[in-house]
Amino acid sequence: MLLEVVGSVAAIGAGLAAIGAGIGIGQIGKGAVEGIARQPEAANDIRANMIVAAAFVEAVALFAVVVALLGNG
Amino acid sequence: MFSTPIFAPNFETGMVFRNIKRLLVAVLCTFLFTFSNIAIAQHEGEMHADSTTKEAAEGDFNVTETILEHIKDDHSWHLWGHTSIALPVILYSDKGLEVFSSEHLVNEHHEPVVYTGNYSYKLFEGKIKVANADGTLNEESSKNVWDFSITKNVASLFVSIFIILLIFLTVGAAYKKRGVTSAPKGLQSFMEPIVLFVRDEVAKPNIGHKYARYMPFLLTIFFLILTNNFLGLIPFFPGGANVSGNIAFTMTLAVFVFVIVNLNANKSYWEHIFWMPGMHWSMKVFLAPIELIGVFTKPISLMIRLFANITAGHILVLSLICLIFIFKTVFASVIAVPFAVFIGLIELLVAFLQAYIFTMLSAMYIGMATEEHHHEDAHH
Numbered sequence: 001m002l003l004e005v006v007g008s009v010a011a012i013g014a015g016l017a018a019i020g021a022g023i024g025i026g027q028i029g030k031g032a033v034e035g036i037a038r039q040p041e042a043a044n045d046i047r048a049n050m051i052v053a054a055a056f057v058e059a060v061a062l063f064a065v066v067v068a069l070l071g072n073g
Numbered sequence: 074m075f076s077t078p079i080f081a082p083n084f085e086t087g088m089v090f091r092n093i094k095r096l097l098v099a100v101l102c103t104f105l106f107t108f109s110n111i112a113i114a115q116h117e118g119e120m121h122a123d124s125t126t127k128e129a130a131e132g133d134f135n136v137t138e139t140i141l142e143h144i145k146d147d148h149s150w151h152l153w154g155h156t157s158i159a160l161p162v163i164l165y166s167d168k169g170l171e172v173f174s175s176e177h178l179v180n181e182h183h184e185p186v187v188y189t190g191n192y193s194y195k196l197f198e199g200k201i202k203v204a205n206a207d208g209t210l211n212e213e214s215s216k217n218v219w220d221f222s223i224t225k226n227v228a229s230l231f232v233s234i235f236i237i238l239l240i241f242l243t244v245g246a247a248y249k250k251r252g253v254t255s256a257p258k259g260l261q262s263f264m265e266p267i268v269l270f271v272r273d274e275v276a277k278p279n280i281g282h283k284y285a286r287y288m289p290f291l292l293t294i295f296f297l298i299l300t301n302n303f304l305g306l307i308p309f310f311p312g313g314a315n316v317s318g319n320i321a322f323t324m325t326l327a328v329f330v331f332v333i334v335n336l337n338a339n340k341s342y343w344e345h346i347f348w349m350p351g352m353h354w355s356m357k358v359f360l361a362p363i364e365l366i367g368v369f370t371k372p373i374s375l376m377i378r379l380f381a382n383i384t385a386g387h388i389l390v391l392s393l394i395c396l397i398f399i400f401k402t403v404f405a406s407v408i409a410v411p412f413a414v415f416i417g418l419i420e421l422l423v424a425f426l427q428a429y430i431f432t433m434l435s436a437m438y439i440g441m442a443t444e445e446h447h448h449e450d451a452h453h
Contacts, residue, residue, distance in 0.1 A: 048274075051426060052430060052433070055378075055382075055426055055427070055430050058382070059374075059377075059378040059381065059382065062377075062378070062381035062382055062385050063377055063381060065381060065385050066377065066380075066381045066384075
């Protein structure tokens with residue numbers, strides 16, 4: 001028996017982009033926490049750079065969301 | 074001896090009060106959401122009674138449509154319930170300029186109707202187009218009409234301009250009166266650290282010693298984006314428009330960055346683009362088109378980053394609220410509302426972060442374009 005799949009491929013694309021961004025942000029967080037653990041006095045600089053890098057990764061995922069939205073609409 | 078009878082009831086009443094308080098909050102929440110559901114149900118009921126064309130969609134709650142309707146631009150500014158501000162429509166066509174209120178474009182049930190000016194205008198999916206006699210879209214004549222209306226986004230931009238002017242004229246007057254060396258007071262002491270943050274964390278490290286020349290531009294885009302992001306997060310009247318989630322707005326900012334970067338670029342910047350130094354000639358030919366594309370992709374990525382971040386945030390909050398209407402039960406709000414509040418708090422961070430990132434990247438691009446490269450042979 002086949003299940004009918006409803007929706008668009010765009011949703012799958014957005015999901016894949018979310019996986020990529022998830023891995024990316026995870027790596028950034030890991031790197032930042034390790035860096036802070038080694039050098040707690042540099043915590044503020046590391047945190048600022050972490051947020052900026054995370055925003056870049058997030059932006060790539062959001063590009064995919066925009067493409068998915070356009071594909072959907 | 075006395076402590077036991079006195080303490081025990083106190084303790085218990087304290088517990089009871091706390092429980093009653095919790096209960097009250099819960100009841101109030103449930104009441105509010107039931108009430109809003111009823112209001113919406115009534116609204117839908119009215120709509121259905123009046124419109125016969127939307128019979129097919131009856132009962133169906135179209136999430137995508139609802140969300141997109143909330144994030145896009147509009148010719149009227151919704152206040153509450155059925156009340157909204159009709160914004161002026163300014164059209165320029167081959168028959169001349171005309172100005173009229175957008176209330177002529179909808180009837181009392183918010184359905185588009187034909188307004189006869191120089192052409193017969195009608196709203197098609199929120200955009201003013203020319204209609205035929207039977208009310209269908211006339212694409213030929215629509216090409217003659219240019220829409221310069223004060224839409225919701227434009228009006229919201231005016232609000233943010235007013236807020237920015239109010240803040241900075243006040244602060245500027247205070248500096249003029251009391252001198253720049255005296256300790257800041259009131260609003261001054263709130264704005265000064267933010268301005269210093271842009272100068273010390275954004276401009277100086279990225280641009281270098283020539284930073285002062287670009288400070289006005291960087292501060293302007295920073296505060297413009299920040300104000301519009303914050304206004305977009307306010308769900309009711311003075312806010313509520315999705316200005317920084319509008320690609321035309323972000324494109325305008327990106328074009329400014331593009332022009333400023335490329336007008337101020339020095340010789341070595343262009344050299345690094347068209348004839349990368351220190352490479353074999355075949356590599357130089359290969360790199361030139363890639364670097365040239367990079368000139369354009371930088372502002373384009375600025376444009377899309379801001380647009381996508383803000384729009385995605387709005388969509389996220391709206392879809393969480395839409396959960397209530399998808400499940401058609403007030404109990405969905407128990408999950409949806411705390412999540413929406415949580416996402417709203419993250420959006421506050423994002424609002425600041427995106428303003429910061431846009432400014433920082435602009436500063437970085439300016440810095441890259443104006444950087445003084447020491448020629449390799451100068452060292453040898």
